[in-house]
Amino acid sequence: MTQASTEMHAYYAQRAPYYDAVYLKPERQEDIAYLSQHLPDRFRGREVLELACGTGYWTQHIATSAKRLVATDWIIEPLDFARLRPGTVSVVFRQADAYALPLDLGVFDGAFAGLWFSHVPVEARVAFLQGLHRLLKPGARVVFMDNNEVQLRDFPLVETDAAGNTYQMRQLNDGSMHRVLKNFPTEAELVALLAEFGEQIEFSALDNFWMVEYVAKAL
Numbered sequence: 001m002t003q004a005s006t007e008m009h010a011y012y013a014q015r016a017p018y019y020d021a022v023y024l025k026p027e028r029q030e031d032i033a034y035l036s037q038h039l040p041d042r043f044r045g046r047e048v049l050e051l052a053c054g055t056g057y058w059t060q061h062i063a064t065s066a067k068r069l070v071a072t073d074w075i076i077e078p079l080d081f082a083r084l085r086p087g088t089v090s091v092v093f094r095q096a097d098a099y100a101l102p103l104d105l106g107v108f109d110g111a112f113a114g115l116w117f118s119h120v121p122v123e124a125r126v127a128f129l130q131g132l133h134r135l136l137k138p139g140a141r142v143v144f145m146d147n148n149e150v151q152l153r154d155f156p157l158v159e160t161d162a163a164g165n166t167y168q169m170r171q172l173n174d175g176s177m178h179r180v181l182k183n184f185p186t187e188a189e190l191v192a193l194l195a196e197f198g199e200q201i202e203f204s205a206l207d208n209f210w211m212v213e214y215v216a217k218a219l
């Protein structure tokens with residue numbers, strides 16, 4: 001595990017019981033209402049792999065329309081909360097590292113990761129995408145959604161490393177401070193990166209989030 005991964009692990013394990021507060025922020029409600037409709041529409045009738053599903057906030061929405069949904073996270077504490085989500089009885093929850101996705105998860109024609117891509121170190125992006133695409137059929141629909149710079153009002157950047165990764169300090173309810181790798185890729189950066197993996201790349205800027213969608217190429 002890298003240092004950033006170890007830090008993430010401790011942070012998300014401890015934060016799991018009250019993680020969902022991020023979905024109660026008043027300024028996010030319009031975006032959340034839109035995404036709660038849009039994501040199920042995008043994945044209707046598809047076999048979907050969700051990465052870093054956390055406490056399953058988006059899982060519960062995608063489950064309403066997907067033909068099959070496998071929701072994964074590497075950290076057991078948020079995953080345990082996700083398993084309790086109403087409406088997810090048909091979802092298969094699996095502990096899986098997004099950087100080492102096992103082939104026995106199956107093959108999918110949809111993939112989603114919410115608030116995850118920002119945590120992928122710049123130098124690990126291509127390997128992460130290669131690992132994901134091993135499990136995707138050509139024509140699979142892929143959606144990544146994440147925080148835009150509005151989130152910096154709550155958590156300003158405190159550090160940038162040699163690879164260009166940026167970091168925030170975040171305090172948990174017990175007062176402990178955690179350094180979290182959090183990147184804010186631009187549309188141009190995402191499009192350049194994803195062109196190798198997909199076509200019909202569409203970037204959307206919401207008030208609080210960005211979203212990028214594409215159709216997987218045959219690799």
Ligand SMILES: C[S@@+](CC[C@H](N)C(=O)[O-])C[C@H]1O[C@@H](n2cnc3c(N)ncnc32)[C@H](O)[C@@H]1O
Binds near residue numbers: 057074114
């Ligand atoms: C910001 S949360 C996003 C949770 C959820 N997708 C959402 O949108 O609410 C990031 C998630 O990444 C998970 N995570 C951290 N490292 C991971 C890894 N290597 N593989 C998969 N998930 C990981 C954490 O457990 C946490 O649930």
